[in-house]
Amino acid sequence: MKEIGVGVIGAGTVGGGVIEILSENKTVISEKTGITLSLRHVAELKDELLQGLDLSGVTVSRDGATLIADPDVQVVCELIGGLEPARRFILEALRAGKHVVTANKMLLATHGPELVETALENGVELRFEAAVAGAVPIIKALRESLAANRIQGIYGILNGTCNYILSRMTYEGLEFEETLNQAIEQGFAETPPDLDILGHDTAHKCQILASLAYSTRIDLEAIAVEGITGITHLDVAYAREMGYIIKLLAIIRQAEDSIEARVHPALVPESHLLAAVRNEFNGIYVESDCADATLYYGRGAGRKPTASAVVGDIVDIARNKGCAPFKPFTYAREIAIRDMGLTEGRYYLRLTTKDYPGVLGQVCSTLGNHGVSIASCIQKNQSDQEPVHVVLMTHETVESHIRAALKEIDSFDFVTEATQFLRVF
Amino acid sequence: MKEIGVGVIGAGTVGGGVIEILSENKTVISEKTGITLSLRHVAELKDELLQGLDLSGVTVSRDGATLIADPDVQVVCELIGGLEPARRFILEALRAGKHVVTANKMLLATHGPELVETALENGVELRFEAAVAGAVPIIKALRESLAANRIQGIYGILNGTCNYILSRMTYEGLEFEETLNQAIEQGFAETPPDLDILGHDTAHKCQILASLAYSTRIDLEAIAVEGITGITHLDVAYAREMGYIIKLLAIIRQAEDSIEARVHPALVPESHLLAAVRNEFNGIYVESDCADATLYYGRGAGRKPTASAVVGDIVDIARNKGCAPFKPFTYAREIAIRDMGLTEGRYYLRLTTKDYPGVLGQVCSTLGNHGVSIASCIQKNQSDQEPVHVVLMTHETVESHIRAALKEIDSFDFVTEATQFLRVF
Numbered sequence: 001m002k003e004i005g006v007g008v009i010g011a012g013t014v015g016g017g018v019i020e021i022l023s024e025n026k027t028v029i030s031e032k033t034g035i036t037l038s039l040r041h042v043a044e045l046k047d048e049l050l051q052g053l054d055l056s057g058v059t060v061s062r063d064g065a066t067l068i069a070d071p072d073v074q075v076v077c078e079l080i081g082g083l084e085p086a087r088r089f090i091l092e093a094l095r096a097g098k099h100v101v102t103a104n105k106m107l108l109a110t111h112g113p114e115l116v117e118t119a120l121e122n123g124v125e126l127r128f129e130a131a132v133a134g135a136v137p138i139i140k141a142l143r144e145s146l147a148a149n150r151i152q153g154i155y156g157i158l159n160g161t162c163n164y165i166l167s168r169m170t171y172e173g174l175e176f177e178e179t180l181n182q183a184i185e186q187g188f189a190e191t192p193p194d195l196d197i198l199g200h201d202t203a204h205k206c207q208i209l210a211s212l213a214y215s216t217r218i219d220l221e222a223i224a225v226e227g228i229t230g231i232t233h234l235d236v237a238y239a240r241e242m243g244y245i246i247k248l249l250a251i252i253r254q255a256e257d258s259i260e261a262r263v264h265p266a267l268v269p270e271s272h273l274l275a276a277v278r279n280e281f282n283g284i285y286v287e288s289d290c291a292d293a294t295l296y297y298g299r300g301a302g303r304k305p306t307a308s309a310v311v312g313d314i315v316d317i318a319r320n321k322g323c324a325p326f327k328p329f330t331y332a333r334e335i336a337i338r339d340m341g342l343t344e345g346r347y348y349l350r351l352t353t354k355d356y357p358g359v360l361g362q363v364c365s366t367l368g369n370h371g372v373s374i375a376s377c378i379q380k381n382q383s384d385q386e387p388v389h390v391v392l393m394t395h396e397t398v399e400s401h402i403r404a405a406l407k408e409i410d411s412f413d414f415v416t417e418a419t420q421f422l423r424v425f
Numbered sequence: 426m427k428e429i430g431v432g433v434i435g436a437g438t439v440g441g442g443v444i445e446i447l448s449e450n451k452t453v454i455s456e457k458t459g460i461t462l463s464l465r466h467v468a469e470l471k472d473e474l475l476q477g478l479d480l481s482g483v484t485v486s487r488d489g490a491t492l493i494a495d496p497d498v499q500v501v502c503e504l505i506g507g508l509e510p511a512r513r514f515i516l517e518a519l520r521a522g523k524h525v526v527t528a529n530k531m532l533l534a535t536h537g538p539e540l541v542e543t544a545l546e547n548g549v550e551l552r553f554e555a556a557v558a559g560a561v562p563i564i565k566a567l568r569e570s571l572a573a574n575r576i577q578g579i580y581g582i583l584n585g586t587c588n589y590i591l592s593r594m595t596y597e598g599l600e601f602e603e604t605l606n607q608a609i610e611q612g613f614a615e616t617p618p619d620l621d622i623l624g625h626d627t628a629h630k631c632q633i634l635a636s637l638a639y640s641t642r643i644d645l646e647a648i649a650v651e652g653i654t655g656i657t658h659l660d661v662a663y664a665r666e667m668g669y670i671i672k673l674l675a676i677i678r679q680a681e682d683s684i685e686a687r688v689h690p691a692l693v694p695e696s697h698l699l700a701a702v703r704n705e706f707n708g709i710y711v712e713s714d715c716a717d718a719t720l721y722y723g724r725g726a727g728r729k730p731t732a733s734a735v736v737g738d739i740v741d742i743a744r745n746k747g748c749a750p751f752k753p754f755t756y757a758r759e760i761a762i763r764d765m766g767l768t769e770g771r772y773y774l775r776l777t778t779k780d781y782p783g784v785l786g787q788v789c790s791t792l793g794n795h796g797v798s799i800a801s802c803i804q805k806n807q808s809d810q811e812p813v814h815v816v817l818m819t820h821e822t823v824e825s826h827i828r829a830a831l832k833e834i835d836s837f838d839f840v841t842e843a844t845q846f847l848r849v850f
Contacts, residue, residue, distance in 0.1 A: 017715075021573050021715055025573055025574070025575065025714070025715070028573070028574070028575050029572060029573055031640050032568075032572050032640055033572055108754075112753065112754035113754045115754075116752060116753055116754045120752065129570070135570075135715075135716035135717065135719055136719060137562070137565070137566060137569075137570040137719075140562070140565060140569065140570060141562060143457075143753070144562075144565065144737055144740065144741055144744075145554070145560075145562040145565060145733075145734070145737045146733070146737065147454060147457050147458055147736070147737050147740040148446050148450055148453070148454055148732075148733050148736035148737060148740065149450070149453070149733055150450065150453050155850065208753075211753060211754050212753050214760055215456050215457055215758065216758055216759060216760040217759060218762065219762070222762040223762070224765045230845070231847075232845070234775065234814065235773075235775055235845055235847065238773075238775060238803060238814075238816045239773060239847075241803060242773075242801065242803070242816075242818060244773075244849070246847065247850075249850065251850075255763050255767075255768075257760070257761075258760060258761040258762065258763040259760050259761075259762060259763065260762070260763050260768055261762050262765060262768070264847075264848060265847055265848075266847065266848045266849060266850040267773050267847055267848070267849040267850060268850045269850070272850070273698070273701050273702075273722065274850070276698050276701045277698075281718075288733075289450070289729075290442075290446055290450065290560075290729040290730065290732065290733035290736075291560035291723060291724065291729070291730050291733040291734070292560065292723070292724050292727075292729070292730055293706075293722075293723060293724070294560055294561060294562075294721075294722060294723035294724075295720070295721075295722035295723065296719075296720075296721060296722075297698065297718075297719060297720035297721075297722070298716060298717070298718060298719035298720065299716065299717050299718070299719075302717075304714075304715040304716070304717070305715065305716050305717050307573075307715065308570075308571070308573050308574055308713075308715035308716040309570070309716070311572070311573035311715075312569055312570045312571065312572050312573060315569065315572040315573065316569055319569075319745070320744070320745060327541060327545065328537065328541055328568070328633075328636060328637050329533075329537035329538045329540075329541045329636050333640065333641055334641060334642060335639055335641040335682070335683060335684050336682075336683040336684075337643065337644070337647040337648070337683065337684060337685070337686050338680050338683040338684060338685045340649045340687060342680075343680075343685055343687070348660070348663075348664060348667075348669075348692050350659065350660055350663060376667065378663060378666060378667070389659065389663070391663045391667075393667060420655070420657070420660055422656075422660065422664075422671065422689075422690055422691065422692055423689060423690075423691045423692070424669070424691060424692040425580065425672075425674065425691040425692060425693040425694070425697070425699070
């Protein structure tokens with residue numbers, strides 16, 4: 001099996017997550033891809049960040065340059081963030097013929113062209129799926145899935161902190177300051193939170209998506225940016241009264257011979273999928289000429305979700321270097337498919353019965369005999385109408401129990417039709 | 426620029442869409458990818474399907490074998506569907522050293538291993554993004570984005586016809602038969618519709634996703650399948666009363682040392698994103714150990730959406746053959762970013778004013794003078810409370826007009842605070 005040596009610069013939130021995934025999910029990755037990703041080198045200044053990580057057999061240094069020079073490292077992950085020394089490390093790694101994976105949106109939005117040109121000159125890859133919307137594969141969607149499409153519009157909820165604050169204001173009636181302070185206390189928001197709440201983090205991501213969507217130069221300064229600090233609970237409530245949810249959106253849109261690229265709060269109709277992207281989640285809605293509307297949803301930040309995207313990029317690089325063909329429908333292992341009778345869940349039952357006393361009692365005791373208990377019930381008094389419907393929702397149970405109970409129930413005289421039986425998700 | 430020769434077997438709905446995209450979006454594809462995709466050969470028995478297609482410079486034959494033998498064709502798209510002769514064409518193409526793209530879920534679910542082994546033996550690629558959920562990149566997500574993850578569960582709405590029927594039953598109170606007949610009349614449903622409504626089409630897709638997610642053998646026959654023919658409007662209505670929407674789901678789930686793989690209607694909580702996947706759209710919700718919850722949404726069928734996925738696969742094959750590195754942040758062209766003042770939309774305005782007669786009149790006439798008209802208004806009689814809020818929603822207008830009007834409005838004596846101004850999505 002082909003082996004790829006990985007180096008991680010920065011063992012903070014995301015870097016630590018990458019180190020954990022490479023250790024904990026090594027077998028899963030090999031099974032799925034035919035590639036062994038071996039962590040060879042970690043560079044980190046703060047010793048305390050290395051505690052608790054499995055670093056057996058891994059070289060640890062305090063300097064990115066040492067890691068880049070390590071001949072065992074083929075892919076360098078830059079996960080320290082910020083402009084410098086991140087930019088310098090990436091350029092050095094590319095010039096040394098190493099592939100680079102980064103999650104650094106600020107750097108890409110500021111120095112994207114320089115980094116990409118250096119990668120191209122050196123015949124290596126620069127990947128950055130994690131830089132926009134974390135685990136949500138929006139870079140891949142624009143770059144690959146929608147490669148045949150003219151992009152008409154991109155509407156993205158790209159900052160989890162802002163979406164979390166706005167969601168709490170919307171669904172709990174809280175004020176902005178109150179929610180922000182709680183988010184900081186609970187560690188959901190960075191301190192200071194300005195980059196998030198003033199919209200600049202979203203603008204960095206907006207710049208990256210606009211550059212990809214329209215293959216053009218996007219000046220970060222040309223993106224109009226408004227944050228969420230001016231949103232009050234009054235606005236959230238009035239908007240809702242009119243059928244809207246307030247979200248911070250990055251909007252990128254074709255407009256005749258120019259494009260729009262902007263970041264600001266917007267009222268999203270409650271029936272739109274983006275309105276259902278709640279709390280710290282991200283979601284991106286894309287309109288394009290062939291695929292039409294698509295949406296991508298998931299966690300935009302966090303240790304493991306962001307690290308998952310970084311490792312996905314490493315796998316892509318390894319595959320593109322031709323080191324392991326994709327083998328769907330082949331067997332890494334045999335797994336049995338479980339019998340439906342063993343599945344567990346809640347069930348919806350609709351009985352069709354004659355209307356006479358004691359029906360519900362008999363049904364419930366039969367279910368009870370099979371270990372099935374009832375969570376809720378609808379039985380409407382339909383006076384002279386027959387047959388009568390009794391609708392039951394069960395508590396969690398095993399499917400074979402329900403089936404055995406239904407077999408008895410459907411044999412009762414008062415049951416006039418086979419009982420409808422549906423599973424609850 | 427690198428050129429790739431493409432052959433299309435079958436010019437029906439999807440094949441016709443691929444032929445159109447390769448012609449209409451040729452420049453866009455080259456700009457984004459650095460690759461020219463050239464349609465070289467189309468094989469189709471029915472002459473009428475070729476009418477209206479741009480086939481200048483394209484060889485047209487009546488037989489897949491002739492197309493496969495054409496030395497100008499490097500990638501063969503099998504878009505005739507069904508088991509035979511699709512299987513034979515794909516095997517012949519792979520053995521002839523051609524890459525193959527297919528949208529044929531029934532064939533993959535039945536003969537996947539044979540096809541993949543033949544591709545591997547011949548060192549060529551077999552791609553099938555379009556086979557599951559059309560334009561939704563769920564194959565790519567499982568194969569690439571989530572490569573580092575243990576998949577815990579996949580919950581997919583994978584059949585547009587069923588979802589369309591259930592949506593109309595849910596939101597328009599129609600009965601199953603009625604909705605199905607209308608769908609057939611309008612061309613949304615195939616005739617006969619059995620493969621869709623009995624759940625077998627969803628089962629094919631379930632088999633493919635389960636094989637990928639767990640790198641294991643999945644016997645199509647082992648997947649328990651229930652369709653939607655037994656769902657009545659009564660059930661839809663009772664479920665809704667309890668806070669649920671009925672959807673046809675493919676469920677794939679890790680269960681101790683076995684997996685669940687099944688297709689059946691299920692009650693989905695109204696607050697869940699999957700409940701918001703309406704009408705003919707598809708949506709797949711994936712739970713995995715690192716990325717956590719992700720969702721992918723879009724059109725699962727249709728001429729252009731499915732063809733978009735096929736062309737995306739061709740681009741991937743071309744890129745993987747090393748013929749064109751990805752160049753983000755480089756400039757295919759210069760495009761201006763439009764000034765915010767020129768953007769068009771609807772606006773939410775919240776005025777904070779003293780409570781005296783004529784306020785609304787003055788505000789509306791000022792807006793009117795700037796060509797802005799009002800769609801709706803909330804002004805509550807808050808009796809002795811001051812200040813008073815007047816909330817307005819405008820009709821479509823240009824942002825510079827709103828800004829000019831607000832400048833005047835905010836200078837009125839009775840306006841006590843800068844007017845809140847938010848854009849509507």
